Amino acid sequence: MNGIKWNLLLFATIGALSIVGIGISLGEGSYIGMIACFIILIAVVGYGFKTKKKMRDEGKL
Numbered sequence: 001m002n003g004i005k006w007n008l009l010l011f012a013t014i015g016a017l018s019i020v021g022i023g024i025s026l027g028e029g030s031y032i033g034m035i036a037c038f039i040i041l042i043a044v045v046g047y048g049f050k051t052k053k054k055m056r057d058e059g060k061l
Contacts, residue, residue: 005055011048015041 018041025033055061 008048008052011044011051014044015048018044
């Protein structure tokens with residue numbers, strides 16, 4: 001690996017924070033917060049995988 005891929009690191013960090021948000025919402029009993037964090041998680045992880053595939057196809061990985 002030639003260096004840090006900052007955009008992929010950002011996607012991973014936001015995904016991890018949304019998982020933490022799900023746990024906090026679960027502890028607080030906020031179902032709306034859990035659903036919101038889950039939707040954010042699915043969107044960010046999906047977009048991250050899409051970006052990684054695009055970068056791999058372009059030869060940047």
